[in-house]
Amino acid sequence: MNYMYMVRCADGTFYTGWTNCLEKRIKAHNGGKNGARYTRARAKRPVELVYYEGFSTKEEAMRREYEVKTFSRREKMKLMDFECR
Numbered sequence: 001m002n003y004m005y006m007v008r009c010a011d012g013t014f015y016t017g018w019t020n021c022l023e024k025r026i027k028a029h030n031g032g033k034n035g036a037r038y039t040r041a042r043a044k045r046p047v048e049l050v051y052y053e054g055f056s057t058k059e060e061a062m063r064r065e066y067e068v069k070t071f072s073r074r075e076k077m078k079l080m081d082f083e084c085r
Helices: 022-031 058-069 073-084
Strands: 002-009 014-019 047-055
Touching (some): 002 073, 014 022, 022 047
Antiparallel strands (some): 002 047
């Protein structure tokens, strides 16, 4: 399974990415060494997983990641709110 995911950083910003192992990827973000450059910045950790979607292929997950990265903060929050209902 492949995932598009969104995390909330300690400074309140969102980071969107894709992975084939959510647990391992979140640990990498919080560990700081193998996380994304964005989340390695000292004020951005720890991160909290706030949203994800599953896909059967890497390409689908990457396509959705690209789409969500173009969303405004408001649109990302609306996406999370919609899924929480």
